[in-house]
Amino acid sequence: GESVGLHLPTLSVQEGDNSIINCAYSNSASDYFIWYKQESGKGPQFIIDIRSNMDKRQGQRVTVLLNKTVKHLSLQIAATQPGDSAVYFCAEILTGNTGKLIFGQGTTLQVKP
Amino acid sequence: DAGITQSPRHKVTETGTPVTLRCHQTENHRYMYWYRQDPGHGLRLIHYSYGVKDTDKGEVSDGYSVSRSKTEDFLLTLESATSSQTSVYFCAITEGPNYGYTFGSGTRLTVV
Numbered sequence: 001g002e003s004v005g006l007h008l009p010t011l012s013v014q015e016g017d018n019s020i021i022n023c024a025y026s027n028s029a030s031d032y033f034i035w036y037k038q039e040s041g042k043g044p045q046f047i048i049d050i051r052s053n054m055d056k057r058q059g060q061r062v063t064v065l066l067n068k069t070v071k072h073l074s075l076q077i078a079a080t081q082p083g084d085s086a087v088y089f090c091a092e093i094l095t096g097n098t099g100k101l102i103f104g105q106g107t108t109l110q111v112k113p
Numbered sequence: 114d115a116g117i118t119q120s121p122r123h124k125v126t127e128t129g130t131p132v133t134l135r136c137h138q139t140e141n142h143r144y145m146y147w148y149r150q151d152p153g154h155g156l157r158l159i160h161y162s163y164g165v166k167d168t169d170k171g172e173v174s175d176g177y178s179v180s181r182s183k184t185e186d187f188l189l190t191l192e193s194a195t196s197s198q199t200s201v202y203f204c205a206i207t208e209g210p211n212y213g214y215t216f217g218s219g220t221r222l223t224v225v
Contacts, residue, residue, distance in 0.1 A: 103156040
Protein backbone atom coordinates (compact mmCIF):
# COMPACT_ATOMS: atom_id res chain seq x y z
CA GLY A 1 0.00 0.00 0.00
CA GLU A 2 0.95 3.62 0.02
CA SER A 3 3.10 4.68 2.92
CA VAL A 4 5.84 7.03 3.80
CA GLY A 5 7.84 6.30 6.86
CA LEU A 6 10.72 7.69 8.82
CA HIS A 7 13.27 5.37 10.31
CA LEU A 8 13.64 6.90 13.76
CA PRO A 9 11.00 8.63 15.90
CA THR A 10 13.62 10.70 17.78
CA LEU A 11 17.07 11.97 16.86
CA SER A 12 19.27 13.73 19.38
CA VAL A 13 22.31 15.67 18.17
CA GLN A 14 24.84 18.08 19.62
CA GLU A 15 24.64 21.71 18.58
CA GLY A 16 26.98 22.30 15.66
CA ASP A 17 26.89 18.71 14.46
CA ASN A 18 25.25 17.63 11.22
CA SER A 19 21.88 15.88 11.36
CA ILE A 20 20.55 13.27 8.99
CA ILE A 21 16.88 12.37 9.02
CA ASN A 22 15.78 9.43 6.92
CA CYS A 23 12.56 8.49 5.20
CA ALA A 24 11.48 5.42 3.26
CA TYR A 25 8.62 5.44 0.82
CA SER A 26 6.88 2.57 -0.86
CA ASN A 27 5.17 4.01 -3.91
CA SER A 28 7.38 4.06 -6.98
CA ALA A 29 4.78 6.25 -8.73
CA SER A 30 5.57 9.19 -6.47
CA ASP A 31 7.23 11.99 -8.38
CA TYR A 32 7.53 14.83 -5.90
CA PHE A 33 8.78 14.87 -2.32
CA ILE A 34 8.75 17.55 0.34
CA TRP A 35 10.34 17.91 3.76
CA TYR A 36 8.43 19.84 6.40
CA LYS A 37 9.41 21.17 9.80
CA GLN A 38 6.79 21.48 12.50
CA GLU A 39 7.35 23.37 15.72
CA SER A 40 5.12 22.91 18.72
CA GLY A 41 1.72 24.53 18.25
CA LYS A 42 2.33 25.47 14.63
CA GLY A 43 1.51 24.11 11.22
CA PRO A 44 4.07 22.29 9.04
CA GLN A 45 6.54 24.63 7.41
CA PHE A 46 8.10 23.91 4.01
CA ILE A 47 11.84 23.23 4.13
CA ILE A 48 12.87 21.83 0.78
CA ASP A 49 11.47 19.74 -2.03
CA ILE A 50 12.81 17.45 -4.73
CA ARG A 51 11.38 15.96 -7.88
CA SER A 52 11.87 12.41 -8.99
CA ASN A 53 14.13 13.41 -11.90
CA MET A 54 16.72 14.65 -9.38
CA ASP A 55 18.82 12.85 -6.79
CA LYS A 56 20.07 15.81 -4.78
CA ARG A 57 18.97 19.31 -4.00
CA GLN A 58 20.56 21.87 -1.72
CA GLY A 59 19.14 24.76 0.19
CA GLN A 60 20.46 26.94 2.94
CA ARG A 61 22.07 24.52 5.42
CA VAL A 62 19.82 21.72 4.18
CA THR A 63 20.28 19.04 1.55
CA VAL A 64 17.78 16.47 0.40
CA LEU A 65 18.93 13.23 -1.20
CA LEU A 66 16.65 10.95 -3.17
CA ASN A 67 17.53 7.34 -3.96
CA LYS A 68 14.79 5.98 -6.17
CA THR A 69 16.42 2.56 -6.43
CA VAL A 70 15.78 1.84 -2.76
CA LYS A 71 12.95 4.36 -2.34
CA HIS A 72 14.81 6.36 0.25
CA LEU A 73 14.81 10.04 1.05
CA SER A 74 17.02 11.88 3.51
CA LEU A 75 17.28 15.37 4.92
CA GLN A 76 20.69 16.61 5.98
CA ILE A 77 20.97 19.66 8.20
CA ALA A 78 24.41 21.20 8.47
CA ALA A 79 25.67 22.77 11.70
CA THR A 80 22.48 21.99 13.60
CA GLN A 81 21.23 24.82 15.79
CA PRO A 82 18.83 24.89 18.76
CA GLY A 83 16.24 26.52 16.49
CA ASP A 84 16.25 23.37 14.38
CA SER A 85 14.60 21.43 17.20
CA ALA A 86 11.23 20.34 15.84
CA VAL A 87 9.40 17.42 14.27
CA TYR A 88 10.39 16.73 10.68
CA PHE A 89 8.08 15.08 8.18
CA CYS A 90 8.68 13.81 4.72
CA ALA A 91 5.76 13.79 2.33
CA GLU A 92 5.25 12.38 -1.13
CA ILE A 93 2.91 13.25 -3.93
CA LEU A 94 1.68 10.61 -6.29
CA THR A 95 1.81 11.13 -10.01
CA GLY A 96 -1.44 12.66 -11.16
CA ASN A 97 -3.29 15.89 -10.73
CA THR A 98 -4.94 15.68 -7.32
CA GLY A 99 -1.90 16.82 -5.39
CA LYS A 100 -2.57 14.72 -2.33
CA LEU A 101 0.31 14.77 0.11
CA ILE A 102 1.04 11.53 1.95
CA PHE A 103 2.95 12.12 5.15
CA GLY A 104 5.25 9.94 7.17
CA GLN A 105 4.89 9.87 10.95
CA GLY A 106 7.68 12.29 11.73
CA THR A 107 11.06 12.39 13.44
CA THR A 108 11.62 14.57 16.46
CA LEU A 109 14.98 16.34 16.30
CA GLN A 110 16.41 17.35 19.66
CA VAL A 111 19.44 19.64 19.66
CA LYS A 112 21.58 19.56 22.77
CA PRO A 113 23.49 22.74 23.65
CA ASP B 114 0.82 31.72 7.87
CA ALA B 115 0.45 34.52 5.40
CA GLY B 116 -2.47 34.01 3.01
CA ILE B 117 -4.20 31.24 4.92
CA THR B 118 -6.17 31.43 8.14
CA GLN B 119 -8.10 28.84 10.09
CA SER B 120 -10.94 29.51 12.49
CA PRO B 121 -11.53 28.89 15.25
CA ARG B 122 -8.06 28.19 16.66
CA HIS B 123 -9.47 26.22 19.56
CA LYS B 124 -12.85 24.66 20.18
CA VAL B 125 -14.38 22.41 22.79
CA THR B 126 -17.66 20.78 21.87
CA GLU B 127 -19.92 18.07 23.17
CA THR B 128 -20.42 14.66 21.62
CA GLY B 129 -23.22 14.65 19.10
CA THR B 130 -23.10 18.32 18.23
CA PRO B 131 -22.30 19.64 14.74
CA VAL B 132 -19.06 21.53 14.26
CA THR B 133 -17.77 23.53 11.30
CA LEU B 134 -14.17 24.56 10.83
CA ARG B 135 -13.23 27.22 8.34
CA CYS B 136 -10.19 27.62 6.14
CA HIS B 137 -9.82 30.95 4.38
CA GLN B 138 -7.16 31.83 1.80
CA THR B 139 -6.25 35.02 0.03
CA GLU B 140 -3.88 33.42 -2.51
CA ASN B 141 -6.52 32.42 -5.07
CA HIS B 142 -5.08 28.91 -5.09
CA ARG B 143 -7.12 26.20 -6.74
CA TYR B 144 -6.32 23.33 -4.38
CA MET B 145 -7.26 23.14 -0.71
CA TYR B 146 -6.90 20.26 1.73
CA TRP B 147 -8.00 19.29 5.22
CA TYR B 148 -5.72 17.12 7.35
CA ARG B 149 -5.95 15.87 10.89
CA GLN B 150 -2.94 15.27 13.08
CA ASP B 151 -2.89 12.75 15.92
CA PRO B 152 -0.02 11.34 17.96
CA GLY B 153 1.49 8.32 16.22
CA HIS B 154 -0.30 8.99 12.93
CA GLY B 155 1.33 12.05 11.47
CA LEU B 156 -0.97 14.06 9.19
CA ARG B 157 -3.79 12.24 7.44
CA LEU B 158 -5.88 13.61 4.61
CA ILE B 159 -9.60 14.02 5.32
CA HIS B 160 -10.95 15.75 2.21
CA TYR B 161 -9.60 17.95 -0.51
CA SER B 162 -10.84 20.33 -3.16
CA TYR B 163 -9.50 20.96 -6.65
CA GLY B 164 -11.85 23.80 -7.47
CA VAL B 165 -15.09 25.48 -6.50
CA LYS B 166 -17.68 22.79 -5.81
CA ASP B 167 -15.11 20.10 -6.70
CA THR B 168 -14.21 17.98 -3.70
CA ASP B 169 -13.12 14.43 -3.00
CA LYS B 170 -12.43 12.13 -0.09
CA GLY B 171 -9.12 11.44 1.53
CA GLU B 172 -8.03 8.46 3.60
CA VAL B 173 -10.00 9.32 6.79
CA SER B 174 -13.18 10.95 5.49
CA ASP B 175 -15.79 9.03 7.51
CA GLY B 176 -17.78 11.38 9.74
CA TYR B 177 -16.68 14.49 7.85
CA SER B 178 -18.12 16.54 5.02
CA VAL B 179 -16.77 19.57 3.19
CA SER B 180 -17.99 22.39 1.06
CA ARG B 181 -16.33 24.89 -1.22
CA SER B 182 -18.76 27.44 -2.60
CA LYS B 183 -16.06 29.99 -3.42
CA THR B 184 -12.35 29.86 -4.09
CA GLU B 185 -11.25 31.39 -0.83
CA ASP B 186 -13.19 29.26 1.65
CA PHE B 187 -13.07 25.53 2.39
CA LEU B 188 -15.32 24.36 5.20
CA LEU B 189 -14.97 21.12 7.15
CA THR B 190 -18.08 19.89 8.98
CA LEU B 191 -18.42 17.23 11.60
CA GLU B 192 -22.12 16.42 11.42
CA SER B 193 -22.20 14.77 14.84
CA ALA B 194 -18.92 15.08 16.69
CA THR B 195 -17.44 12.03 18.42
CA SER B 196 -14.56 11.75 20.87
CA SER B 197 -12.47 10.04 18.18
CA GLN B 198 -12.55 13.32 16.27
CA THR B 199 -10.62 15.10 18.98
CA SER B 200 -7.57 16.20 17.04
CA VAL B 201 -5.65 19.07 15.55
CA TYR B 202 -6.95 20.00 12.11
CA PHE B 203 -4.79 21.64 9.47
CA CYS B 204 -5.76 23.23 6.22
CA ALA B 205 -3.31 23.45 3.32
CA ILE B 206 -3.35 25.23 -0.01
CA THR B 207 -1.39 25.01 -3.23
CA GLU B 208 -1.69 26.46 -6.71
CA GLY B 209 -0.87 23.08 -8.21
CA PRO B 210 0.18 19.53 -7.31
CA ASN B 211 3.85 20.13 -7.98
CA TYR B 212 4.12 23.46 -6.24
CA GLY B 213 4.77 24.22 -2.62
CA TYR B 214 2.03 23.74 -0.08
CA THR B 215 1.24 26.24 2.64
CA PHE B 216 -0.34 25.12 5.88
CA GLY B 217 -2.51 27.07 8.27
CA SER B 218 -1.80 27.30 11.99
CA GLY B 219 -4.31 24.61 12.87
CA THR B 220 -7.51 24.22 14.87
CA ARG B 221 -7.39 22.23 18.08
CA LEU B 222 -10.75 20.50 18.51
CA THR B 223 -11.72 18.69 21.68
CA VAL B 224 -14.90 16.62 21.78
CA VAL B 225 -16.06 15.86 25.31
